[in-house]
Amino acid sequence: MTAFTIAHSITLAAATLGFVNVPGPPVEATIALSIMLVAVEILNARRGKPSLTARLPWLVAFSFGLLHGFGFAGALAEVGLPQHAIPVALLFFNLGVEMGQLAFVAAVLTTLGLFRSAMALRLEPALIQRAVNRLDVITAYVVGTVAAFWLIERTSAFFV
DSSP states (O other), X not given: OHHHXXXXXXXXXXXXXXSOOOOHHHHHHHHHHHHHHHHHHHHHHHTTOOOHHXXXXXXXXXXXXXXXXXXXXXXXXXXOOOGXXXXXXXXXXXXXXXXXXXXXXXXXXXXXXXXXXXXXXXXXXXXXXHXXXXXXHHHHHHHHHHHHHHHHHHHHGGGO
């Protein structure tokens, strides 16, 4: 999460301050593609296929953060920033993103912990692990499907 946050802070600031200008539609399509990649990586990990994401997760997170920072910049541009307070607005936006990430991770870990606790009352450890693995696979397919929809939707918008 730290690598992602540092990276998106860099590109968010660069784009918001006008140092870099990247068109929104290709960035949005590439973000959807990056989410699909995460889903594929989860499935590959479950199949025992090591990858760059497994070996160097911080590098992948940093790369995705750079990309997502451009997406955040596009969202901020739509909302508008007060010109006299751009640095403070960027700081608080980044803090908000970080708090959202922490809240999401806490919710996922809490849900998994509750799931494991509930399953432990009734099942043996091997069955619990299989259930958690299946939940990971189902989640990967759901996330991958939604990301594929976004990719098709955003790519088709190039031609409309």
